[in-house]
Amino acid sequence: MTAVLRAEGLSKRFGGLKANDNVSLSLEKGQILGLIGPNGAGKSTCFAMLAGSIPPTSGRVFLGEQQITGLPAFRVARAGVVRTHQIVRPFANLTVIENCTVAAAQCSGRDDAGSRELAREMLRFVGLEKRRNGYPAGLTLAQRKRLEMARALSCAPKALLLDEVIAGVNPVEARDMVALIRRIRDEQGISILMTEHVMAAVMSLCEHVVVLDAGKLIAAGAPKEVVQNAAVIEAYLGKKHA
């Protein structure tokens, strides 16, 4: 198997806090990899380092053979690693389709018309095509999460990092979202690294998960095995349950 995106010994310190401590992981081509862990474990921090939003204190990130450690976020995005935000961050002053067009124009390598076309395709893909000329303020939370995904997809990424795109939506929407994530991989062939608190979604989507607790990787494996792991149960529920 070939790794699309690989982290080697990533660490991040915020003052005295080690938000990530020597985290290594590898996203294989066509894989949906889960990064799970309790609140504050450092999942979003790990995503931010992979996407170039914050530089790691130490460690390296590779996109295929290319080292992308320390590159600014816009270069990482253009190279093919794009993230969504746990708390959605649409461009409020752009229409829904413009939100995606701007991403496509910067990253996809297409011209103006091609970018608009790609943006519209991606909105259709996530089911927001009808809302394309409205503003993000008019969308529900679930729709904004879809916009966040459509905008990232408009970059035509090689690796897509989804930060809790399911948490917070109702069960019906959650089911649709699971199906959507699977379609991204199956129909667009994009490798996906996702964090999620909704375990049912992780169980059904991910072939492989890695578990982060207090910045450290504590377990890795198939989701069914990992949830039986004593260290993981302890991390989520505390010592007495383990």
Place this chain on the structure above:
Amino acid sequence: MKRILPPWVRPRTLIAVAAAAAILAILPLVHGNRYWHNQLTETLLAIATALAWNWLGGYLGQVSFGHAAMFGLGGFIAGRMQVSLGVPMIAAWIVAGVIAGLYALVWGHPTLRLRGPYFSIATIGVGEATRLICTYWVWLTGGSSGMSLPVQVQLKYQLYWYALALALVALAVSYALRRSPLGLALLAIKSDVDAAGDVGVSAVRLQDLVLFLSGMTMGVCGGFYASYYSFIEPGDMFGFARSISFVLMGVIGGIGTIAGPAIGAVIFVLLRNSLIATYPQLYLGLYGLLLIFVILFEPLGLTGLYVRILRRARPDLGVTGMAAEESAVPATGAGAARVEQREAK
């Protein structure tokens, strides 16, 4: 016609602007009134400065209270080059503009990275520091007694057409910066710099580019001002009142809109002339009051007011609410409608 123009240029807009420009170009030959001729020249210059300020303050949301620094610098450099080095006027304006643009980058490249209001606060310091340094830099500015250029009555008359050209170039840049694919990236930066970076927008490069263009245009306008008045002095050129006037024109007309600041400039020149005549000591305070008033009641200035009226009068046009809240009013509103038309075809 269509094939020469980029697809984002609306032929109708182009024709309207060309017609207005043609009328303005022949107007002085028709009316022959010297007072109005000068008023119009000043207004055209004000339009160019207001538009240039708006690229940074409106499109990128980085409000500068120190743009007089580039205006003044451009004025004195262009003046000095003509007086002491014998450089021809236009060449002096352009060189002065480039230097002013570079100067803007020197202080702006680091400060543009500041978040929230800190950029604006920094610009106040930059404006004042530049004024002080240049007041004591006698070789460049002539110190507090200022600098005189040779008076040429015929030139002053002709400068009207140069001002018209300057305003048109500024308008074209305003249009291009907003309507070209770059415009979306600028709006994205204004909305959320980090999220823009996450989808591949190079905020640093675009912010620097816009700042340079804005500073350079300010510099050229300063050079024009020096030639037009043939006397300039640092207290006025670099004055805080001048920096505020740029902000005010943008705010009156509608920050972040394409042509709003141009309309703001027209109103401002009329207002200033009557205010200065009536309350010569109070006008800075009155500027402040006016700023507060507009921002409280119609943050998008006259453009916002226009959209609001349009929405009342013609609900069928479907001018959306969000468009009125965020800068892009006529730009995105009409833009979206245009996309619909294109898709319908």
